[in-house]
Amino acid sequence: MRLLLYGGTFDPPHLGHMNNLRAAMDLVGPDRVIVMPAGIPPHKAASSTPAEQRLAMCACFTALGPGVGVSRWEIDRGGRSYTVETLEMLHRAYLGAELYLSVGSDMLLTFREWRSWRHILELATLVVESRQGGDAPALHRMADSLKADGGRILFAQAPAFECASSTLRARLQAGDTSARKLLPPPVPELIDEYGLYKRSSK
Numbered sequence: 001m002r003l004l005l006y007g008g009t010f011d012p013p014h015l016g017h018m019n020n021l022r023a024a025m026d027l028v029g030p031d032r033v034i035v036m037p038a039g040i041p042p043h044k045a046a047s048s049t050p051a052e053q054r055l056a057m058c059a060c061f062t063a064l065g066p067g068v069g070v071s072r073w074e075i076d077r078g079g080r081s082y083t084v085e086t087l088e089m090l091h092r093a094y095l096g097a098e099l100y101l102s103v104g105s106d107m108l109l110t111f112r113e114w115r116s117w118r119h120i121l122e123l124a125t126l127v128v129e130s131r132q133g134g135d136a137p138a139l140h141r142m143a144d145s146l147k148a149d150g151g152r153i154l155f156a157q158a159p160a161f162e163c164a165s166s167t168l169r170a171r172l173q174a175g176d177t178s179a180r181k182l183l184p185p186p187v188p189e190l191i192d193e194y195g196l197y198k199r200s201s202k
């Protein structure tokens with residue numbers, strides 16, 4: 001059994017994430033996909049969007065196929081979400097499964113800063129997706145060096161879809177409604193329902 005983990009802050013999920021996960025699924029052909037919104041992301045400021053609302057927005061990923069589920073495990077644990085702990089949990093819960101971890105280019109380039117990154121390489125195959133055209137040489141250099149440390153690394157074959165949650169939040173807060181086109185359903189509807197990313201009053 002192949003199990004693909006896709007973690008993120010998802011504040012909010014966007015078409016770059018959808019493109020990323022679809023490409024990883026096309027490459028790996030997983031039996032099961034677990035989308036895991038982080039409690040507190042380890043390497044950036046905590047999101048001000050409530051975890052339950054980020055979790056609800058992740059329903060967009062289930063459109064990618066019947067094997068795709070969204071887990072609240074990291075949110076329920078609370079605190080900083082270290083991927084090694086999530087992979088250890090999956091390793092125990094799905095005995096014998098081959099684990100894959102989907103990451104965008106920024107995550108691969110900072111991978112040696114992750115907690116217990118050597119153990120992550122033992123537990124899972126990394127599936128890398130480019131976030132911007134032209135980043136391939138740096139990604140391949142990093143992949144080669146992680147392979148020398150025993151890592152297994154695959155590259156998903158999809159053109160980069162340049163998009164970031166932080167930019168979309170800023171655009172929505174500035175009243176740029178065209179940013180909504182980069183959000184998969186039901187994300188725009190939930191943003192309205194929860195009153196997220198509101199234009200700041202001056």
Ligand SMILES: Nc1ncnc2c1ncn2[C@@H]1O[C@H](COP(=O)(O)OP(=O)(O)OP(=O)(O)O)[C@@H](O)[C@H]1O
Pocket residue numbers: 007008009010011015016017020102103104105106107129130131160161162163164165166167
């Ligand atoms: N446009 C994209 N293309 C490919 N991968 C992406 C893209 N955006 C995010 N990712 C990857 O998705 C995962 C989760 O990302 P995250 O939720 O932090 O989104 P983000 O857009 O990077 O957010 P922010 O701009 O707030 O940092 C990470 O592995 C990240 O590299």
Ligand SMILES: O=C(O)c1ccc[n+]([C@@H]2O[C@H](COP(=O)([O-])O)[C@@H](O)[C@H]2O)c1
Pocket residue numbers: 006007008009010036038041042043044081082083084107113114115
């Ligand atoms: O475990 C770590 O040390 C670690 C360091 C940085 C990022 N991560 C994970 O990578 C995923 C994407 O992180 P982020 O901050 O871009 O949302 C998310 O699942 C994080 O928990 C994990």
